[in-house]
Amino acid sequence: MTQRREIPFGRPWMTHREREAVATVLDGPILTHGPHCSAFEKRFASFMGDGAHCVSMSSCMAALHMAWFHLGVGPGDEVICPAMTHVATAHAIELTGARPVFVDCDASGNIDPVAVEAAITPNTRGITLVHFLGVPCDMAAIMDIARRHDLRVVEDCALAVGTRLDGVHAGLFGDAGCFSFYPVKHLTTAEGGMLVTRDADAAVTVARKRAFGVDRTHADRSMPGVYDVDMLGMNCRMSELQAALGLAQLERVDEMLARRRENFRVLSEGLGSLENVRVLGGVSGETSGGVSGGTSGGVSGGTFGGEAGAAIGAGAQSSHYCLSVVLEGPLSARRPDLAASLRQAGIGFSVYYPHPVPRLTYYREKYGWRDGEFPNARAVSDSSVALPVGPHLGVGDMEYVAETFSNAVKEL
Numbered sequence: 001m002t003q004r005r006e007i008p009f010g011r012p013w014m015t016h017r018e019r020e021a022v023a024t025v026l027d028g029p030i031l032t033h034g035p036h037c038s039a040f041e042k043r044f045a046s047f048m049g050d051g052a053h054c055v056s057m058s059s060c061m062a063a064l065h066m067a068w069f070h071l072g073v074g075p076g077d078e079v080i081c082p083a084m085t086h087v088a089t090a091h092a093i094e095l096t097g098a099r100p101v102f103v104d105c106d107a108s109g110n111i112d113p114v115a116v117e118a119a120i121t122p123n124t125r126g127i128t129l130v131h132f133l134g135v136p137c138d139m140a141a142i143m144d145i146a147r148r149h150d151l152r153v154v155e156d157c158a159l160a161v162g163t164r165l166d167g168v169h170a171g172l173f174g175d176a177g178c179f180s181f182y183p184v185k186h187l188t189t190a191e192g193g194m195l196v197t198r199d200a201d202a203a204v205t206v207a208r209k210r211a212f213g214v215d216r217t218h219a220d221r222s223m224p225g226v227y228d229v230d231m232l233g234m235n236c237r238m239s240e241l242q243a244a245l246g247l248a249q250l251e252r253v254d255e256m257l258a259r260r261r262e263n264f265r266v267l268s269e270g271l272g273s274l275e276n277v278r279v280l281g282g283v284s285g286e287t288s289g290g291v292s293g294g295t296s297g298g299v300s301g302g303t304f305g306g307e308a309g310a311a312i313g314a315g316a317q318s319s320h321y322c323l324s325v326v327l328e329g330p331l332s333a334r335r336p337d338l339a340a341s342l343r344q345a346g347i348g349f350s351v352y353y354p355h356p357v358p359r360l361t362y363y364r365e366k367y368g369w370r371d372g373e374f375p376n377a378r379a380v381s382d383s384s385v386a387l388p389v390g391p392h393l394g395v396g397d398m399e400y401v402a403e404t405f406s407n408a409v410k411e412l
């Protein structure tokens with residue numbers, strides 16, 4: 001048997017560059033909302049390309065909230081929201097007073113455009129979505145629905161640094177894209193986020209709204225301390241310490257993404273053709289053909305969910321946040337046993353996401369929950385395990401994870 005390893009699900013990759021960058025800020029006069037933030041915004045915009053304008057934020061949740069606040073949704077409005085996402089996607093809508101209207105995902109875990117269209121009412125003002133595990137949503141279909149019904153679109157890109165569709169980065173299809181720099185995400189600033197838009201004017205206004213709505217920056221004030229406020233705002237600025245971390249991380253983004261891609265490939269090949277195990281997180285051709293679904297009917301069979309994958313086509317690029325395995329058929333109730341085997345072998349794992357959002361107590365109590373609802377989201381929440389592929393891990397680690405997981409499945 002292979003020697004035991006310790007494999008954390010996520011571990012920030014820090015180098016002397018991050019340490020030096022933070023120390024430089026500490027030695028200087030400006031601790032927040034200064035030149036490092038501007039430089040990070042510019043650098044992130046050039047990484048994304050296609051005329052992106054970036055506004056640094058205190059978190060992804062703050063960016064999502066800001067996006068809907070800026071777009072002006074409020075009480076009486078509805079925003080269509082994926083059931084399979086982080087609670088932040090829904091909270092951002094709820095905080096404005098609008099109502100999130102949940103729809104199920106397809107077998108890939110991404111929001112189902114057919115369900116989106118079916119959920120539209122006269123009160124619908126927008127659509128939000130998450131590029132689940134870094135796999136791009138079917139943006140052609142979603143933007144087509146949005147145009148036909150005059151709806152605003154906010155993309156939750158918390159797992160989507162490096163996600164592209166036909167060369168266009170995630171976050172640049174809708175009105176705004178929101179990124180997270182929380183520690184286990186692709187890049188980290190400890191806490192932090194970025195709001196991205198192609199609308200240059202919106203970026204300027206949002207930048208002011210995230211700093212109390214003050215009409216001029218420190219640099220623009222002829223009399224220190226004197227300013228006016230002509231709009232409602234909040235404080236969700238990023239600090240210079242965080243931006244310095246982000247700049248240092250961004251220098252290695254291509255290498256980080258390449259490591260994730262290679263780790264994902266090795267792990268998915270290593271899992272081979274396990275019966276009743278379906279792999280999520282990759283796009284067409286990335287999961288070895290044998291990793292297919294089993295017996296549970298409609299949602300099984302494809303390498304990452306079949307039709308959804310086919311629909312987004314060959315131009316789709318995943319950011320490989322993790323490799324999630326959905327247990328199907330007789331395996332679907334055996335997650336606790338597999339989790340125990342992984343834990344014993346020193347392998348960190350997680351669940352993305354642990355509940356369909358409408359099943360979380362706050363939303364269940366407010367809007368109700370029926371047991372048969374959202375079957376695809378429930379399958380992901382209740383029967384999947386997310387395995388690590390982060391840049392802190394190498395090919396040997398992936399072989400170890402694949403062997404451990406395969407043996408555990410066979411021994412069940």
Ligand SMILES: *Cc1c(COP(=O)(O)O)cnc(C)c1O
Nearest residue numbers: 059060061086088158180181182
């Ligand atoms: C992590 C995550 C968030 C929250 O990001 P923060 O930066 O911690 O606010 C939002 N949406 C999704 C999909 C996430 O995975």
